[in-house]
Amino acid sequence: MKKRIFALVITLSFAMLSLAACGTKETADGNEKFYIGGIGPITGGAAVYGQHVKDAAALAVKEINDAGGINGYMIEYRFEDDVHDPEKAVNAYNTLKDWGMQILMGTVTSNPGNAVKEETYADNMFMLTPSGSAPEVIQYDNAFQVCFSDPNQGMASAQYIANKGLATKVAAIYNSSDVYSTGIYEKFAEEAKNQNFDIVSAEAFTDDSDTDFMVQLQKAKDSGAELLFLPIYYEEATLILTQANAMDFKPIFFGCDGLDGILGVDNFDLSLAEGVMLLTPFAADADDAKTQKFVEDFKAINGDIPNQFGADAYDAIYIIKAAIEKSGVTPDMSISDITDGMKEAMTQITVDGLTGAGMTWEATGEVNKAPMAVVIEDGQYVSAE
Amino acid sequence: MKTKILNVNKSMGSNLITIGMIVVAYTVCQTLIATGSMTNLLKNLLVAMCYYSIMAISLNLTVGILGQLSLGHAGFVCIGAFVGAFFSKVTISTIENTFIRFSLAILIGALSAGLFGVIIGVVVLRLKGDYLAIVTLAFGEIVKNVINVLYIGIDSKGVHFSMSDTASLNLEEGGTVIVKGAQGISGTPRNSTFTIGVILLILTYLIIVNFINSRSGRAVMAIRDNKIAAESVGINITKYKILAFSLSAALAGVAGVLYSHNIATVQSTKFGYNMSIMILVYVVLGGMGNLRGSIIAAVLLTFLPEYLRFMRDYRMLIYSIVLIAMMLFNWAPACINWRKNHSLKSYINAVVRMFKKNKKEA
Known part of the structure; x- marks a missing residue:
């Protein structure tokens, strides 16, 4: 009897699967709506970034649809998981294409972006990445970025440190197994040669050894560094801050947008983050009405305070809206025509978003916006100007 | 002498079946692509399956x-x-x-x-x-x-x-x-x-x-x-x-x-090691030493996580459950017994026996 029930369950589950497959096919011909797809990791190690992008973009889509859509056309939005893996990202892209996607808001991370950009280029589909910051992602003319590219952040950091005269001896700790981190560091090191400070110690770690930083910190300390440059994500940064404090090493800590989120880490002594400087386009506790409304609405959906990735995605949807309005493309046009229209419009529009006022784009896909340096005081971001 | 020829044929036959299966699958896929009725996702997955x-x-x-x-x-x-x-x-x-x-x-x-x-x-x-x-x-x-x-x-x-x-x-x-x-x-x-x-x-x-x-x-x-x-x-x-x-x-x-x-x-x-383990899963699921089984397992398990995307957030959970179910179905002794008793072959044999019996009576 047991065996029979078991066999029945298996048979049923397979039958269900084959039926479900028939139901997922939808056609997008003769569209009345814009089909915008998103790709990012919502499971696996980088899930927190994808989850924020997914929810923030959904929020923006809902706002636009409630306000009457883009030129009267509603938006259909769907987000697919890529597990931060290029192979899965291409699968996600094809799934979205089968669904009828016309515009891609993705990918969230750089490595998957490198694979997907080949596909969008072959299909001539418009691609706007909220946070895929490697310069290779926007190699082709159909791809644009909302965030700063990694080299730009490295360059801006070096120039900021030099212009403000923050230090003459700088140490760096970066993640050599991460594209984001190495991308920033390499440009930073290159630009440092033109500036009036020296890199006295540069130590790397990898994803497999990201818990103990005593060796790297000791080297930085021995070299007499006055400033420690951390082009890494905030999880490792909290460990570095804690361990540096334990060995009584107190330089200026300087990071990039990856450090955004450091104030939201559980079980982290926030007093250690006092005086940490970071370049970030978005601060969740800024007091303008737009940011506050976004943070509040986002918390209602997701439960967390949005990080910079979420803000980038929210802006991305509004940027797509602005580009559609400028170019006047309509959903019944072919994907290639929509892309050609939006591509041209991107260089003409100016968008005021959460991550920067007066954002404009080059035809290369890079964004122009002012980097904003903040310093942490009393557990708050304060503008460092 | 007779048994020897049979043995050779059996091993050869098994290989021919496997290659035949691959060729048939290939032809079907190519026809589907040519008639434009294959989804982009599947088209892209075909190479991955290989x-x-x-x-x-x-x-x-x-x-x-x-x-x-x-x-x-x-x-x-x-x-x-x-x-x-x-x-x-x-x-x-x-x-x-x-x-x-x-x-x-x-x-x-x-x-x-x-x-x-x-x-x-x-x-x-x-x-x-x-x-x-x-x-x-x-x-x-x-x-x-x-x-x-x-x-x-x-x-x-x-x-x-x-x-x-x-x-x-x-x-x-x-x-x-x-x-x-x-x-x-x-x-x-x-x-x-x-x-x-x-x-x-x-x-x-x-x-x-x-x-x-x-x-x-x-x-x-x-x-x-x-x-x-x-x-x-x-x-x-x-x-x-x-x-x-x-x-x-x-x-x-x-x-x-x-x-x-x-x-x-x-x-x-x-x-x-995640990938190494995944390949090992294909082998174990398909059967150690069973090449045809490995191919079928690899194709199924490459296809499944993409196929389950409609499950949204439960995708990987369902994938794991299906994997456990498939592993049990293939390799649990009770299931092997059940399959032996209810295999297609046994039904065909039963029908053939019935047919023969009737013929005899007639």
Whole structure:
């Protein structure tokens, strides 16, 4: 009897699967709506970034649809998981294409972006990445970025440190197994040669050894560094801050947008983050009405305070809206025509978003916006100007 | 005499069925593509199914035929992927003919993975069982981590290597960085097609089947079944172990080349122990020593997570549950018994018996 029930369950589950497959096919011909797809990791190690992008973009889509859509056309939005893996990202892209996607808001991370950009280029589909910051992602003319590219952040950091005269001896700790981190560091090191400070110690770690930083910190300390440059994500940064404090090493800590989120880490002594400087386009506790409304609405959906990735995605949807309005493309046009229209419009529009006022784009896909340096005081971001 | 002919036919027949299945699947897919009724997702997955199948049957050679547990198979795939991609990127302007370039890339990828198979095999095949599993696991991680910090660039003076960053390659003006550490290789020409994938899969299958049915293959299986007995009849244990192991590595390298030429960008972090375990899952699910089973398992399990996307957030959970159910259905003794009693064959036999009985009565 047991065996029979078991066999029945298996048979049923397979039958269900084959039926479900028939139901997922939808056609997008003769569209009345814009089909915008998103790709990012919502499971696996980088899930927190994808989850924020997914929810923030959904929020923006809902706002636009409630306000009457883009030129009267509603938006259909769907987000697919890529597990931060290029192979899965291409699968996600094809799934979205089968669904009828016309515009891609993705990918969230750089490595998957490198694979997907080949596909969008072959299909001539418009691609706007909220946070895929490697310069290779926007190699082709159909791809644009909302965030700063990694080299730009490295360059801006070096120039900021030099212009403000923050230090003459700088140490760096970066993640050599991460594209984001190495991308920033390499440009930073290159630009440092033109500036009036020296890199006295540069130590790397990898994803497999990201818990103990005593060796790297000791080297930085021995070299007499006055400033420690951390082009890494905030999880490792909290460990570095804690361990540096334990060995009584107190330089200026300087990071990039990856450090955004450091104030939201559980079980982290926030007093250690006092005086940490970071370049970030978005601060969740800024007091303008737009940011506050976004943070509040986002918390209602997701439960967390949005990080910079979420803000980038929210802006991305509004940027797509602005580009559609400028170019006047309509959903019944072919994907290639929509892309050609939006591509041209991107260089003409100016968008005021959460991550920067007066954002404009080059035809290369890079964004122009002012980097904003903040310093942490009393557990708050304060503008460092 | 009669039984002997039957035996030969049985083994031949089984191979023909497998190859026939691949060819039929290929024809069906090509027809679907030609009539435009295949989704983009599936079209893209076809090549992936081919290289995962090749990985599965090549590992089956080590696990099923040689009887040694290897957890570092992804390491060989990684070597094949990077060497093949490197070769293609370097020669893209000198070898114009795509077919020749890609064939050479496959050959070179296979050879270098096979070479590593020999090197590793000589050292680690002295161990067996759990010990071998751990050592191969470590090997896979070493390959992954070394390639992860490797920078290789090319300029007019030749090839430059570095383990720290692109700046220390000291390339002259106009030199290109090909392997970029954690970013891996991007911009590999996308030469992998479904047709090439299927041809390679059939070739791999034939190589393995021929190996199994050869004198060497019988020696390898003798070692698996009873090492002491095999040694006592004069079989050179080390030689045959290394032979099978490196052949398996070389074929994994072929899958790697196919992989890196299917996706424009390849990073070594992809080839961690997770991938090794995944390939092992294909082998175990399909049956150790059962090549056809490995192919079916690889195809199903590549397809399933993508197919389950409509489950949204529960996708990976359902995938795991289906995997457990499939494993039980295939290998739990109670299920095997049940399938024996309810197999298609037994029903057909029952019908035939009934038919015969009726005929007799009539």
